[in-house]
Amino acid sequence: xDRRTLVLLFLLLVSSSSLGSSSSSTPDIRxxxxxxxxxxxxxxxxxxxTLKVENTxxxxxxxxxxxFPPTEAEHLAMVKASTTExxxxxxxxxxxSVNPTELPDTPNGAHLFSISLRNPxxxxxxxxxEVLYIVTHCLEPFPVEISQSETQFVYYHDSATLxxxxxxxxxITYIKTPNxxxxxxxxxxxxxxxxxxxxxxxxxxxxPYSYSPIIVHFENxxxxxxxEELVREVEISHWGNLQVRDHYxxxxxxARHKGIFSRVEYQSRxxxxxxxxxxxxxxxxxxxxxxxxxxxxIGNISSSHLRIGSQKSELExxxxxxxxxxxxxxxxxxxxxxxxxxxxxxxDGKHYLNFxxxxxxxxxxxxxxxxxxxxxxxxxxxxxxxxxxxxxxLETTYAYLDVVGRTTVVLKKRNLVPEHxxxxxxxxxxxxxxxxxxxxxxxxxxxxxxxxxIVYLHIDLSIRKS
Amino acid sequence: xxxxxxSSPVPVAWYPSLxxxxxxxxxxxxxxxxxxxxxxxxxxxxxxFGGNPFMRSExxxxxxxxxxxxxxxxxxxxxxxVASVFLGFGSLFLLLATGVYV
Numbered sequence: 001x002d003r004r005t006l007v008l009l010f011l012l013l014v015s016s017s018s019l020g021s022s023s024s025s026t027p028d029i030r031x032x033x034x035x036x037x038x039x040x041x042x043x044x045x046x047x048x049x050t051l052k053v054e055n056t057x058x059x060x061x062x063x064x065x066x067x068f069p070p071t072e073a074e075h076l077a078m079v080k081a082s083t084t085e086x087x088x089x090x091x092x093x094x095x096x097s098v099n100p101t102e103l104p105d106t107p108n109g110a111h112l113f114s115i116s117l118r119n120p121x122x123x124x125x126x127x128x129x130e131v132l133y134i135v136t137h138c139l140e141p142f143p144v145e146i147s148q149s150e151t152q153f154v155y156y157h158d159s160a161t162l163x164x165x166x167x168x169x170x171x172i173t174y175i176k177t178p179n180x181x182x183x184x185x186x187x188x189x190x191x192x193x194x195x196x197x198x199x200x201x202x203x204x205x206x207x208p209y210s211y212s213p214i215i216v217h218f219e220n221x222x223x224x225x226x227x228e229e230l231v232r233e234v235e236i237s238h239w240g241n242l243q244v245r246d247h248y249x250x251x252x253x254x255a256r257h258k259g260i261f262s263r264v265e266y267q268s269r270x271x272x273x274x275x276x277x278x279x280x281x282x283x284x285x286x287x288x289x290x291x292x293x294x295x296x297x298i299g300n301i302s303s304s305h306l307r308i309g310s311q312k313s314e315l316e317x318x319x320x321x322x323x324x325x326x327x328x329x330x331x332x333x334x335x336x337x338x339x340x341x342x343x344x345x346x347x348d349g350k351h352y353l354n355f356x357x358x359x360x361x362x363x364x365x366x367x368x369x370x371x372x373x374x375x376x377x378x379x380x381x382x383x384x385x386x387x388x389x390x391x392x393x394l395e396t397t398y399a400y401l402d403v404v405g406r407t408t409v410v411l412k413k414r415n416l417v418p419e420h421x422x423x424x425x426x427x428x429x430x431x432x433x434x435x436x437x438x439x440x441x442x443x444x445x446x447x448x449x450x451x452x453x454i455v456y457l458h459i460d461l462s463i464r465k466s
Numbered sequence: 467x468x469x470x471x472x473s474s475p476v477p478v479a480w481y482p483s484l485x486x487x488x489x490x491x492x493x494x495x496x497x498x499x500x501x502x503x504x505x506x507x508x509x510x511x512x513x514x515f516g517g518n519p520f521m522r523s524e525x526x527x528x529x530x531x532x533x534x535x536x537x538x539x540x541x542x543x544x545x546x547x548v549a550s551v552f553l554g555f556g557s558l559f560l561l562l563a564t565g566v567y568v
Contacts, residue, residue, distance in 0.1 A: 237567035240474035291565060336565070338478075344469035351472060400561075400568040432475065438568050443554030450499065450546030458539065 028057025029064060032126060034162050034171040040216075041178040042363060043224040043254075044077075044417055045138055045156070049131040053121070053166070060120040064129060065101070066113045067163045067209065072135055073111035077365075077417045078388075079133045081115040093130070094118065103165075107209050110163060134417050136365045139220060141255035146325065148262065152255045152276035153183055156216045160188040160200040165208050172201030177218045186214035223278035224254035225323075225364040234355060235374040235399065238435050242337040242353075246360070250319070250329045252277065253365075257324035266322065279322045283360040285313040286342075289335045296320075296331040315360075333360075350381075350427045357386065357411075358421035366416040373409045373426045377402055378434030382409050386424040389413075401438045485559035492552030499545040502538060 030053070037048040055061045068076060082093040101114040121127055139154040146152060162171050175198040185191070185198060192199045198216065228249045235243040254276055265273045285292070287310055294304045294317055303318040319329040343353055353373060359366045374397050375382055384392060391412040396405035409426050476484070561568055 235567075238472070238474060239476075239562050239567050240478040241567040243567060336567075338473075340471040340473040343472045345472055346469065354469075400566060435475070439555050439558045442557050443550050446553045446557075447547060447550035450550055451543075453499075454539070454542050454546060457542075 028055060028059065029061055029121075029166050030054050030056050031162075031164060031166050031168045032170065034164070034168055036162060036171070036173040038156075038158065038173065038175045040139070040156055040218070040220065041176060042222050043139060043220070044363065044365060045135045047133050047135070049133070049162070051129045051131065052126060053129065054126040055121040055123055058123060060122055061117070062120040063114040063116050064121075065103075065165045066098075066115065066131065066133075067106070067110045067165050068113070068133075069159070069163060069211065070109045070111060071157070072138065075135050075137045075415065076111075077134045077136050077415045078419055079113055079131065080419075081129055081131045083118070083127060083129055096129075106165070110209065112165065134419060136415060136417060137226075137253070139224075141325070142217065144255060145258040146255045146276070147259040148257070148265065148324070149273050151181075151219055152221055152325075153217060154220045154254075156218070158214055158216075159211045160186075160191075160214045161203055161206055161210050161212050163209060163211050167208060168206050168210075169204065171203050171206070172199065174199055175216060177216070178220055178222060181219040183217040183219070185216045185218075188212050188214060221276045223323075223363070224252055224276075224325075225278060225281065225361070226251050226253040227359060227361065227364055227366045228328075228368070230359055230366050230369045232369070232371045233374060234353070234371065236339070236343065236353060236376055238339070238343075238376050238430070238432070240339050242339055242342055242355075243334070244337065245332060245334040247332050248330065248361075250281075250323070250331070250364075252323040252325050252327050254325045256326040261324065274322060274324065277322045277324045279318055281317050281319075281364070282362045283315040283317065283333065284362060285315055285335060285360055286337055286356075287312055288338050288341060289313045290337075292333070292335040294331065294333050296329075301331065346427070349429075351379075351430050352425045352427045354423050354425055356421050357413075357424045358416055358418070360421075363418060367414065369413050369416050371411045372397070373411075374399065375407045375409070375426075375428050376430060376434070377404065377406050377437065379407055379428040379430045382407055382426060382428045384409055384411060384424065384426045386411065387422055388420070401441055403437070403441075481559050481563040485556055485563045488552050488556030488559060490556075492549055492554075492556050495545060495549035495552060499542065499549055502542050502545065 032052040032054050033050075034052075035050045039046040039048070051064070053064055066079070079098045081096045081098050083096060084091050085094050086092050096118065097116050098113050099116070101112050103112055106112060115129060115131070117127065139156055142153055142155045143150075156175075160173060162168055162173070177196050177198065180195055182193065182198070185193070188200060190201065200214070228251050229247075230249070231247040233243075233245045233247075235245075237243070257277075262273075287308070289308060292306055292315060294301050294315070298320075301317070301320060303320075305316045307314045307316075315333070317331075317333070319331065321327070321329075323329060342355055343351060346352055355373075357369075357371065359369065372395070373384075382394065393410050393412075395408040395410055397408045398405050407428075411424075413420075558568070
């Protein structure tokens, strides 16, 4: 009897523990404290989140989940997580990988991302995670249309409480606006505003997936520069040059401009007229750049300044007209770079190009980016290594002195921010003997001309003998 | 271990001088190619350059030109080949020096 009850108890324990671990991994973790700092000072919204999580479950936790509402997840450009290691003065940030996941029981279509921890969290242990996520196109201009002499006000939609799959014991949110002019904000007590900082907190002991929507209506005159489409062509020539051509379709994505545009008023009173418009854009180019051109369909645009330095070069461009809300500009920027700065040989004999992904313009969002890397004629086995997911395909381009065409690696990505300007590599096989194909083509063309001369001089075309 | 950078087989600073040098040598050899026509008694030159003061009797002319023709033909092809090599490389370096990196 005793043995049977013992066996039954044992079976019950085993079954209950297995049930407990398989039912849902989310309640095992508890967020002790969450601090959110939302930076609204630019047209791109950056949120810095510091989470202190504790494992209250029975088993080890190897990942921590983050939840985002569907509207925010649609415009999410980047999620980065890191954890600190080391003592106070020698703190180093170790990046962690973040991947989107799906769980069957998430309410209201929330999107989940899972942060993989380097060392699994044991029961009772706590860890501090720093998360940065960047959202684009989420500042909604209101009023939707403004005239030349009005300033731009935008809505920011968010929640006062952190949307999380776990219980949050303590949380606080700080929102930083670019200036003091906040028209209105939703009050979710306790709320306080001091100058440019808005505080929502301290909230205690909230259940998972708690969401209290807030709207902040504030003035934001930062340039809302959005590149709708950017096509970058990088042409590799083993004779010593890397040619880059960027085709831009630029748009001002803020409050639309209505009424007339008076150039006189714009130039005479710049502090009142056209405060939300922008005239200049800064592009950061690699150090040893040469033959830079800036033109559009009409021709060359001369309003630009180039400063070449030893660490970086800066190109300040001014489109033909200042950009007001809803206005667009299309242009091409091209430049040449020395080959030895970007093309290297890996130990296994493959050549690889090390170039930076992303748009050289500062503080601009790119809706759709296409990078085409044109490899020299005769290259085989192209492959690319990019730190974030992109769409890859292969094409053939024809350029000067081509017979079979050049293999082109095409990489496409949507919704990019300046934090995506990190290097990527394209590997390919190329034997230098193929470089001789070009001069040999020219030599044979000239030789054909000489043969034609000889043939003409040696044949007899006379009708009768002289 | 720093990765090994790849640069062009010929230093880029040499491109303009190499272009000028090779093109001038190539044009000199082309000039000598066309002069072969005038120095040797090749028959169709008569059509190009009018009357020939060195005209002799027909049989003599045929004998002379047949053997002379073979010699001059090989010499012409050789000159043409050398000229085309120099002109071909010279035009490649000219294209590279002006910025058309082929």
